[in-house]
Amino acid sequence: MYGIAFIFILLLYIAIYYAYDTYSRIFKRGFLEELISIIKINCLLAVTLTFSMFVFQEGTAYSRLFFLTFFTLNILINYLARLYFKFFLLAVYKKSGSSSKLMIITTLDKAKEVLDRIRKENDWEYQVTYLTIVDRQLIGDWIEEIPVKANLVNMYEVARQEVVDEVFIYLPNDSSLSIDLDETILEFVNMGVTVNLSINAFGLKVREKIVREISGYYALSFSTRLLKESQKHLKRVMDVAGGIVGCILTLVLIVFLAPAIKLESPGPIFFSQVRVGKNGRRFKIYKFRSMDLDAEKRKEELMNQNEMEGFMFKMKDDPRLTKVGKFMRKTSLDEFPQFFNILKGDMSLVGTRPPTEDEFLRYEGRHKRRLALKCGLTGLWQVSGRSDIQDFEEVVKLDLEYIDNWSFKLDIKILLKTVVVVLFGKGSR
Structure with a gap:
C-alpha cells in the first residue's frame, strides 16, 4: 500500500519540478533562498497529494506520521543534494575537460567588468581560459587571474591552437576600434567555434542563430x-550504452x-598516443598495438610514401605493421580499446577521427571546424569508401557534412554501415 503511495508521490514530484523549473536559477540562489525554494515545492506537493487523497477517498488508509516523516526527510535530503550538486558543478565539472572553454574578446577597460560579472553569475557551464584584449598589447599579462594570450592581430591563430569551445565578444558601444565583426564571426564559426556577441546587433549581415543569456549578458550566438x-x-546515453558493451x-x-601480440613482437599490448579531440582538447587514445615499437620514429622515413594528400598519413602496405597487426587492422579489432575512451567521454561512437598533434598543428583555421563535435570511433567518411579516399580535403568535406546534418538517426545509420563495412573486409588501413 505504501509502495503505491510512494510511486504516486514520485510522479507528482516529477510533474511539479518540470512545471516550476526550479533548477534554472539554482546558481543565483543563496543557502536560505534554496531552502525556501525546496520548502515551497514540498508544500505544493503536500497540498496536491492531500487533494488527490480526498478526491479518491484514501485519506484514512495512510498514516499522517508517515507523510510528515517523508516530507521532513525529503526537504533535508533534497537541500543537501542540491548543495552538493552546486559544489560539484562549480568546483569539479567547471574545471574539467567537459565544461565549455570560453575565450573573451573585449577592451582593457571592460575586461574586469566582464570577468566580475561572470563570476557573480556563478555559471558552471563556462570556464574562461584566456582573454583577447583588442585595444592594447598585453600578451603575457594577467587580468583577474586570467591570462591575456591574444590581441586583434593574432587572435585567430591563438584560437586555432588553443582549446576553445566558445567566444564571447563584448565591445563598448562607444568603441572607436575598427573591427570587421562580420569577418571576425565568420573566422571563428569556420573553425567550429560558437560565437556569442553581446547585443547591440551592430547591423550585421551575418545571420544570427539564437539569442541567449551568457553570464547575465544577452548575446547573439553564431x-x-x-x-x-x-x-x-x-x-551521450548512446555512447555510454555502446561503451559498456564495447568495453x-x-x-x-x-x-x-x-x-598473439606478445609472441610476435615483445612490448606492450596496448598503444597509446596523444590525439586532439573536440575543439582542440588533448587526450590519450588507446588501441591494441599493431606495429613495431619504433613505428613512430620510422614514420618520418615513410612520409614520402604517404598516399594521402594533405594533413593525414595513410599507407597501404605499411612495413611497420606486424603480421598480427595486419589482421587486426583488416578486421578493425585494433580499435576496440577506444571504447574505454568513449566511456570516459573523450570520444563518441560516431564522429570525426581525431588527428595526431603534429597533424593538428598544421591545420588551417577552417580545418579545425571538423573538431566541433566529439571525435568518434567511426564516422561518415569511414563508411563512404574509407579505403579509397586519398585527399584530406575530401575527408574534411564529409566530416563537415556529418556535423551540419547531425541527427540521432544519422548516427544509427553510420553505426549499421560500419558493421557491414567491417564484416565485408572493407576496413581501414
Whole structure:
C-alpha cells in the first residue's frame, strides 16, 4: 500500500519540478533562498497529494506520521543534494575537460567588468581560459587571474591552437576600434567555434542563430551547428550504452589478442598516443598495438610514401605493421580499446577521427571546424569508401557534412554501415 503511495508521490514530484523549473536559477540562489525554494515545492506537493487523497477517498488508509516523516526527510535530503550538486558543478565539472572553454574578446577597460560579472553569475557551464584584449598589447599579462594570450592581430591563430569551445565578444558601444565583426564571426564559426556577441546587433549581415543569456549578458550566438541539450544527452546515453558493451568485448578480446601480440613482437599490448579531440582538447587514445615499437620514429622515413594528400598519413602496405597487426587492422579489432575512451567521454561512437598533434598543428583555421563535435570511433567518411579516399580535403568535406546534418538517426545509420563495412573486409588501413 505504501509502495503505491510512494510511486504516486514520485510522479507528482516529477510533474511539479518540470512545471516550476526550479533548477534554472539554482546558481543565483543563496543557502536560505534554496531552502525556501525546496520548502515551497514540498508544500505544493503536500497540498496536491492531500487533494488527490480526498478526491479518491484514501485519506484514512495512510498514516499522517508517515507523510510528515517523508516530507521532513525529503526537504533535508533534497537541500543537501542540491548543495552538493552546486559544489560539484562549480568546483569539479567547471574545471574539467567537459565544461565549455570560453575565450573573451573585449577592451582593457571592460575586461574586469566582464570577468566580475561572470563570476557573480556563478555559471558552471563556462570556464574562461584566456582573454583577447583588442585595444592594447598585453600578451603575457594577467587580468583577474586570467591570462591575456591574444590581441586583434593574432587572435585567430591563438584560437586555432588553443582549446576553445566558445567566444564571447563584448565591445563598448562607444568603441572607436575598427573591427570587421562580420569577418571576425565568420573566422571563428569556420573553425567550429560558437560565437556569442553581446547585443547591440551592430547591423550585421551575418545571420544570427539564437539569442541567449551568457553570464547575465544577452548575446547573439553564431555557430555552424548548435545542438540542443536533449540532443547532447541522447548522444551521450548512446555512447555510454555502446561503451559498456564495447568495453566488455574488449576484455574478451584481450584474452586472445594479448598472447598473439606478445609472441610476435615483445612490448606492450596496448598503444597509446596523444590525439586532439573536440575543439582542440588533448587526450590519450588507446588501441591494441599493431606495429613495431619504433613505428613512430620510422614514420618520418615513410612520409614520402604517404598516399594521402594533405594533413593525414595513410599507407597501404605499411612495413611497420606486424603480421598480427595486419589482421587486426583488416578486421578493425585494433580499435576496440577506444571504447574505454568513449566511456570516459573523450570520444563518441560516431564522429570525426581525431588527428595526431603534429597533424593538428598544421591545420588551417577552417580545418579545425571538423573538431566541433566529439571525435568518434567511426564516422561518415569511414563508411563512404574509407579505403579509397586519398585527399584530406575530401575527408574534411564529409566530416563537415556529418556535423551540419547531425541527427540521432544519422548516427544509427553510420553505426549499421560500419558493421557491414567491417564484416565485408572493407576496413581501414
